[in-house]
Amino acid sequence: MERILxxxxxxxxxxxxxxxxxxxxxxxxxxxxxxxxxxxxxxxPDFEADVERFSIGPRWITEDQYQAILGDLLWTRADTVVWxxxxxxxxxxxxxxxxxxxxLLRRELWNGNRESFRNWxxxxxxxxxxxxxxxxxxxxxxxxxxxxxxxxIIRLRTAAExxxxxxxxx
Numbered sequence: 001m002e003r004i005l006x007x008x009x010x011x012x013x014x015x016x017x018x019x020x021x022x023x024x025x026x027x028x029x030x031x032x033x034x035x036x037x038x039x040x041x042x043x044x045p046d047f048e049a050d051v052e053r054f055s056i057g058p059r060w061i062t063e064d065q066y067q068a069i070l071g072d073l074l075w076t077r078a079d080t081v082v083w084x085x086x087x088x089x090x091x092x093x094x095x096x097x098x099x100x101x102x103x104l105l106r107r108e109l110w111n112g113n114r115e116s117f118r119n120w121x122x123x124x125x126x127x128x129x130x131x132x133x134x135x136x137x138x139x140x141x142x143x144x145x146x147x148x149x150x151x152x153i154i155r156l157r158t159a160a161e162x163x164x165x166x167x168x169x170x
Contacts, residue, residue: 001025001080001152003055007064008084009137010126011095014063017082017162022061024169030054030062036069037110043069044111067140075148082165083141083155088134090159095130 004027006014015031022029035051038044051070054060055077064074064081075081101107102115109115119125123132145153156162 002027002059003078003080004061005064005074005078005081006061006084007081007141008086009091009134010130011091011098012084012086013094013159013162014065014084017084017166018061018063020166021082021169024166025061027059027061028054028057030060031110032063032065034110036066037113039111039113041113064141072144072147075144075151078148078151080152080154081145083145083153084162085138085141085155085157086159086162087157088131091130091134092127095126099125099127 004018004021004025006018006021008014015033018029018031021027030051032051036043036047044050047066048069051073054062055074062074099115099120102109103117103120106114120127122128145151154165156165
């Protein structure tokens, strides 16, 4: 595993797993949200160039997101996709807890941005996104896996499977 893509819906644990795995394997990690979000939640103009730059490198780990902008660029360059295909109940618990704590504590995320309770009704809010797109995300990931047969797919379906799989990389 040299070019690793962590796939899953919002709240599945992509960033958490990418961070832990990068540390254990010594692989550079690139957080797509940090590259994408400029001040006031605007898209950074260098987003695509930044992704292009790191993804041509020999070793990296990142989250599988922003397909509307990037297409399947990261899938074509990855050698491994770790797919967090967790149940909706697990994802919803996590994404609600995460958003609640972010909004309550007003912790800075990227480039001065913070989550706010007033944004929860937005259709693009992670809670609503995770609920509405859970099945679609699964179907899209299955299709991408079929379209990229040379990519090794590691499909983890429970939080326990994720913990067990990660434990082998100590």
